[in-house]
Amino acid sequence: xxxxxxxxxxxxxxxxxxxxxxxxxxxxxxxxxxxxxxxxxxxxxxxxxxxxxxxxxxxxxxxxxxxxxxxxxxxxxxxxxxxxxxxxxxxxxxxxxxxxxxxxxxxxxxxxxxxxxxxxxxxxxxxxxxxxxxxxxxxxxxxxxxxxxxxxxxxxxxxxxxxxxxxxxxxxxxxxxxxxxxxxxxxxxxxxxxxxxxxxxxxxxxxxxxxxxxxxxxxxxxxxxxxxxxxxxxxxxxxxxxxxxxxxxxxxxxxxxxxxxxxxxxxxxxxxxxxxxxxxxxxxxxxxxxxxxxxxxxxxxxxxxxxxxxxxx
Numbered sequence: 323x324x325x326x327x328x329x330x331x332x333x334x335x336x337x338x339x340x341x342x343x344x345x346x347x348x349x350x351x352x353x354x355x356x357x358x359x360x361x362x363x364x365x366x367x368x369x370x371x372x373x374x375x376x377x378x379x380x381x382x383x384x385x386x387x388x389x390x391x392x393x394x395x396x397x398x399x400x401x402x403x404x405x406x407x408x409x410x411x412x413x414x415x416x417x418x419x420x421x422x423x424x425x426x427x428x429x430x431x432x433x434x435x436x437x438x439x440x441x442x443x444x445x446x447x448x449x450x451x452x453x454x455x456x457x458x459x460x461x462x463x464x465x466x467x468x469x470x471x472x473x474x475x476x477x478x479x480x481x482x483x484x485x486x487x488x489x490x491x492x493x494x495x496x497x498x499x500x501x502x503x504x505x506x507x508x509x510x511x512x513x514x515x516x517x518x519x520x521x522x523x524x525x526x527x528x529x530x531x532x533x534x535x536x537x538x539x540x541x542x543x544x545x546x547x548x549x550x551x552x553x554x555x556x557x558x559x560x561x562x563x564x565x566x567x568x569x570x571x572x573x574x575x576x577x578x579x580x581x582x583x584x585x586x587x588x589x590x591x592x593x594x595x596x597x598x599x600x601x602x603x604x605x606x607x608x609x610x611x612x613x614x615x616x617x618x619x620x621x622x623x624x625x626x627x628x629x630x631x632x633x634x635x
Contacts, residue, residue, distance in 0.1 A: 404449025503528020551576035588616030
C-alpha cells in the first residue's frame with residue numbers, strides 16, 4: 323500500500339505488486355487516516371464523515387472489499403500485534419482514554435481498559451502489547467493479550483516512563499528520577515527486574531536517552547553524558563555493558579544519531595550530524611555487539627554481490 327497526499331487536503335491510497343500494470347488507486351472514502359494496520363491479513367484504518375461520524379474500516383486493498391465495521395469516538399496510536407490491532411480512543415466526555423482491540427470485525431472490536439491517560443503503546447513478540455498508565459507519583463506498566471482478563475498491571479515505574487520498542491525479553495524505557503534526571507531504565511515486567519541501567523550524565527541533569535533500537539541482545543541509542551553532547555551509545559541492560567560507541571561531533575557538540583537500522587552483512591545504518599548537517603552513517607555490527615551474527619545479504623541470480631558500505635573512521 324502507498325499513501326499519496328495531494329488534491330487539496332485529500333489522501334489517496336494506492337496498491338501495487340511492483341509493476342506498472344499492477345499499480346492503481348484504491349477508491350476509498352475521503353478523510354481516512356494515514357495509519358494502516360494489519361489485522362489478520364486485512365488492513366484497518368479510521369475514516370470520518372460528517373454524515374456518519376468516525377468509523378473503523380477494513381480493506382483488502384480493493385474498493386469492493388472495503389467496509390465500515392465499528393464506530394469510534396477517536397482513533398490514535400494504532401499498533402498491530404499478532405492478529406489484532408490495538409488503539410487508543412477518548413471517552414465520549416473527553417475525561418480519559420480507553421484502550422481498544424480489534425480483529426477487523428464489529429464483533430471483534432471491544433474496550434480493554436479505561437484510564438485518565440495511557441501512553442507508550444508498543445507491540446511485543448508474543449502478540450501482546452505493553453503500555454504505561456501514568457499516576458500522580460509514578461507510572462504503572464501494563465500488559466494485554468487482547469482480552470479483558472489478560473489486561474493486567476505489571477511493575478511500578480518512575481514518573482514520566484516512556485517505553486522504547488523492543489524485540490527482546492526485556493523492555494528499555496526512559497524515566498525521570500529526581501536524583502538522576504531522565505535516564506535509561508530496563509524492566510522484565512517485575513518489580514525486582516526494574517532498575518536504572520546507568521546514570522550516564524551523573525547527577526540530576528539526565529542524559530535524555532532517545533531513538534533506542536534493539537539489535538539482538540544489545541541496543542543502540544542516543545544520549546548525552548554532559549561532556550560529549552548527544553552521541554552514539556550501546557547497552558546490554560547493565561551498567562558495565564553501557565558505553566559510548568563513538569563521539570561523532572567534536573567535543574560538546576551533538577551529532578544526535580537516530581533512525582537506526584540493521585542491514586545485511588553486519589552493518590548498522592543510522593543518521594547523524596557530524597558538523598555538515600544530517601547524513602547517513604554506517605558502523606559494523608561488531609562495534610555494537612562483538613558476538614552478534616550478521617544477516618546474510620541475498621543475491622539475485624545473475625546479480626553481482628551486494629556492495630557493503632565502508633564505515634566512517
